[in-house]
Amino acid sequence: MAVKCDNCPLRELEIFVPFTTEEARFMKGFKIGELTVDAQTPLLIEGSNAPQLYTVLAGQGVRFKTLEDGRRQVVNFVFPGDFIGLQAGVMGEMGHSITSATEMTLCVFDRAEIWSLFKSHPDRAFDLTWLAASEEMFLGESLATIGQxxxxxxxxxxxxxxxxxxxxxxxxxxxxxxxxxxxxxxxxxxxxxxxxxxxxxxxxxxxxxxxxxxxxxxxxxxxxxxxxxxxxxxxxxxxxxx
Amino acid sequence: MAVKCDNCPLRELEIFVPFTTEEARFMKGFKIGELTVDAQTPLLIEGSNAPQLYTVLAGQGVRFKTLEDGRRQVVNFVFPGDFIGLQAGVMGEMGHSITSATEMTLCVFDRAEIWSLFKSHPDRAFDLTWLAASEEMFLGESLATIGQxxxxxxxxxxxxxxxxxxxxxxxxxxxxxxxxxxxxxxxxxxxxxxxxxxxxxxxxxxxxxxxxxxxxxxxxxxxxxxxxxxxxxxxxxxxxxx
DNA sequence: GTCACGATATGTCGTCTGACATACGCGCAA
DNA sequence: TTGCGCGTATGTCAGACGACATATCGTGAC
Missing domain, CATH: 1.10.10.10 (Winged helix-like DNA-binding domain superfamily/Winged helix DNA-binding domain)
Structure with a gap:
């Protein structure tokens, strides 16, 4: 793992979600740095309480749970724009692990800052809830797929x-x-x-x-x-x- | 369906989550009323955008998705204390339907008020996100169960x-x-x-x-x-x- | 009473999926 | 070059689970 900032693909993403200047300033303070990891690198571990959260800027990964006897359930695939670590951020514990499938570039946030987001940026906090609800909805569809x-x-x-x-x-x-x-x-x-x-x-x-x-x-x-x-x-x- | 307020089991639930007086006042304004429905009554329909959200005060129900050909996937079981309609509240569309399995008593909220909750009560908004993340975590476990x-x-x-x-x-x-x-x-x-x-x-x-x-x-x-x-x-x- | 209907129970048989074996191509290291 | 590991491909056989049939029990309609 190595933190670096060159060749940053953030511009691409800003096309999709234009920030207001104030929001941009806040998010900039929220952001700790950028992280680039190799393929097959563990990012978050199930059951852990990571101090850092990520937004995927580039690359792909896998969310998965591991059963006691080693069986593995892939919960979802991770793509650019995905937020990683929400469960740790609000519940203090991840329900699944996340590993990179390719080289990945991540925007790093401080877990402790989530609170200030709720206090001072309710619209962004709302987006966070939106993401969580969206993920819940997708998992419901996955459940129907696997089950039926x-x-x-x-x-x-x-x-x-x-x-x-x-x-x-x-x-x-x-x-x-x-x-x-x-x-x-x-x-x-x-x-x-x-x-x-x-x-x-x-x-x-x-x-x-x-x-x-x-x-x-x-x-x-x-x-x-x-x-x-x-x-x-x-x-x-x-x-x-x- | 009939709205009624007698024999309200809300006292029981307050044991678990003590409100501050200000919170109580806010939630009271947030609350529209109470609803009691018979068993096997549809509460929310997949794909719909319900104007009202609920907290379950008593009774049990089922969250489920229906495939085009009629196959049914039960996503989760609903118990007292569960929040119903979060997806409609933040995304504008439910990803699953909810039907009562027994007679149920529900605390009714106005969907439009969710915004004011994020603006003026960040701690409660945080709880909402907590609930969504919690549900996401449970669905991940369910996936592992069904899949593995x-x-x-x-x-x-x-x-x-x-x-x-x-x-x-x-x-x-x-x-x-x-x-x-x-x-x-x-x-x-x-x-x-x-x-x-x-x-x-x-x-x-x-x-x-x-x-x-x-x-x-x-x-x-x-x-x-x-x-x-x-x-x-x-x-x-x-x-x-x- | 009796008939219909829903939920639960149990047996037989068929099939979708898993387990095991084997093979091929590729990248990598000695 | 040779050998090894990893991912992919394909065949055979076995087992878990589904489909169908049937029976019991309780409840409600008439």
């Missing part, structure tokens, strides 16, 4: 949601986006075995719907994929940025 | 968590608590078929661990159940009340 959908439906649904997120973030070019995760990560996200996930992916590939190779996801048949996934292929609304 | 645990483990885990919640709320007497849900609700919560849920429950009953009959859950072997569930059988921390 078949393996084929679940994989199609997940790839579609990932691509929708990519589109909302401008990570896509034509019908492709970077997806630097392993099949094992997807399997752990869906509660499927690695082998069955692989075979299910092969089925979607055979049907000419998706192509996921070398860390790049390609959507070849949007409508077909939507039919299998059971949700319309529309883009997502933008999220507030903390 | 076997049917037997999952049922044991759920019954244990339900009993822990009951203990934290003072709903338990000795080793029993009211659990007015159907086996179908549990099945939909775990992504299992009704039949398999029934057989799994029978297995736990045969082992002398639990007894769930006539809306009453009895824990006969706490340590045995904990072993199967894979989590220690300790009580939960109290939650803030909105």
């Amino acid at each position: 959908r078949s393996a084929l439906e679940a994989v199609a649904w997940t790839l579609q949601r990932l691509f929708q997120r990519g589109e909302a973030l401008g990570l896509t070019t034509a019908n492709e986006m970077p997806l630097p995760f392993r099949q094992q990560d997807l399997a752990d996200a869906l509660g499927l075995s690695l082998v069955h996930t692989n075979k299910t992916l092969a089925k979607l590939k055979d049907r000419g719907m998706v192509l996921w190779q070398d860390g790049v996801l390609g959507i070849l048949d949007r409508t077909g994929l939507s039919d299998v996934a059971g949700i319309p292929m529309e883009a997502l609304r933008p999220r507030p940025l903390i | 645990r076997s049917a037997l483990e999952a049922v044991a885990w759920t019954l244990q968590r339900l009993f822990q919640r009951g203990e934290a709320l003072g709903l338990t007497t000795a080793n029993e608590m009211p659990l007015p849900f159907r086996q179908q609700d549990l099945a939909d919560a775990l992504g299992l078929s009704l039949v398999h849920t029934n057989k799994t429950l029978a297995k736990l009953k045969d082992r002398g661990m639990v007894l769930w009959q006539d809306g009453v859950l009895g824990i006969l072997d706490r340590t045995g159940l904990s072993d199967v569930a894979g989590i220690p059988m300790e009580a939960l921390r109290p939650r803030p009340l909105i």
